[in-house]
Amino acid sequence: MKIDSIILRELSMSLVHPFRTSFGETKERRVLLVEVRSEGLSGWGECTAGEHPHFSEESTDTAWITILQELVPLLTAVEEPSGGKCSDIFRVVRGHRMAKAAVENALWDLEAQISQVPLYELLGGTRTTLACGVSIGIQPSLEKLMDKVDTAIGQGYQRIKLKCQPGWDVEMFSAVRERWPEILLSCDANSAYRLRDADHLVSFDQFKLLMIEQPLWADDFYFHAMLQHRLDTAICLDESIRNRRDALAAIEMESCRIINVKLGRVGGFSEAIAIHNATLERGIPVWCGGMLESGIGRSHNIAMSTLENFSLPGDVSASSRYWKDDIIEPEVTVTAKGEIHVPNTPGRGFEVRTDLVERLTVRRQEIKALALV
Ligand code: OSB
Numbered sequence: 001m002k003i004d005s006i007i008l009r010e011l012s013m014s015l016v017h018p019f020r021t022s023f024g025e026t027k028e029r030r031v032l033l034v035e036v037r038s039e040g041l042s043g044w045g046e047c048t049a050g051e052h053p054h055f056s057e058e059s060t061d062t063a064w065i066t067i068l069q070e071l072v073p074l075l076t077a078v079e080e081p082s083g084g085k086c087s088d089i090f091r092v093v094r095g096h097r098m099a100k101a102a103v104e105n106a107l108w109d110l111e112a113q114i115s116q117v118p119l120y121e122l123l124g125g126t127r128t129t130l131a132c133g134v135s136i137g138i139q140p141s142l143e144k145l146m147d148k149v150d151t152a153i154g155q156g157y158q159r160i161k162l163k164c165q166p167g168w169d170v171e172m173f174s175a176v177r178e179r180w181p182e183i184l185l186s187c188d189a190n191s192a193y194r195l196r197d198a199d200h201l202v203s204f205d206q207f208k209l210l211m212i213e214q215p216l217w218a219d220d221f222y223f224h225a226m227l228q229h230r231l232d233t234a235i236c237l238d239e240s241i242r243n244r245r246d247a248l249a250a251i252e253m254e255s256c257r258i259i260n261v262k263l264g265r266v267g268g269f270s271e272a273i274a275i276h277n278a279t280l281e282r283g284i285p286v287w288c289g290g291m292l293e294s295g296i297g298r299s300h301n302i303a304m305s306t307l308e309n310f311s312l313p314g315d316v317s318a319s320s321r322y323w324k325d326d327i328i329e330p331e332v333t334v335t336a337k338g339e340i341h342v343p344n345t346p347g348r349g350f351e352v353r354t355d356l357v358e359r360l361t362v363r364r365q366e367i368k369a370l371a372l373v
């Protein structure tokens, strides 16, 4: 493919409800989109970096600069770029995986359109229906939380994940478990605990959680392994897993029994597929995490979740849980059984609402390929 131009946009999008984790609250998303144009077609990628470097070292601003100053020049210096070549092309840039993923995924998105095949097929996916779960943020009160859980169960969601932190855990799990003894329930601490909390974390076993996501440090395997040996409940790693090698180390060390795969966190589709294949081979189930994405990132999460080993319900839920108006058409919907039907049309399967994208854009930069050679 020959790239004609690359357009970076920052969109300002308000979440329908603020989302609170152990590291902070988000209401206004600053969504960075990458559009790669080639011969009349547009591939889109979304950068999942947060507004602040709280989940990872990256932010909307660091990703903007990295894409513009480092990744785009590397990409346009290559004769025949493709999504699959991006990890090689971008290798000289250390880290910045969310910035890299935004560009790489736009290329895969474009390739699916050029080849006239659904993106999920290009990735090697086979699932046509996806099991959906929800991630419910830390709430101002137990009553509010019970309402949120009740609504999500009523909507058919197959697994409820509760964000937790010290002071918002045992009592909260008790209340939810008492009212819903049988539901598939998990929790996500986003690194809010320390090893001195081990006894406390072991007490979570009584709630029969499907998993405890990232209880300890965001860069740790060793202490998670120590904790996993004491827990009946499976640990799931999110923040700690940056690539296939991390997944192998975590499995080898028994730091976790489940892995959350996020496209941005691992640097794009190629590395996500590599993690998928390595975990499939070793019998470790994975699921697709979410980063409060707009429809573009959401459609890519759907495509990735069609891979065979995405065997647990993901955090990929309906557009309407996040946005009054999503920037794709149709928006992502979930059936009464808590399923997403994967579109079988060429490309990402959801059109980009370019008019709405323009209206939400607060910063835009276009790089024409001519200016780069
Ligand atoms: O750890 O999974 C996480 C949102 C922002 C940052 C980190 C996480 C999350 C979520 C929300 O859990 C998932 C979603 O609904 O998109």
Ligand code: MG
Binding pocket: 188, 190, 213, 214, 238, 239, 260, 289
């Ligand atoms: Mg998480």
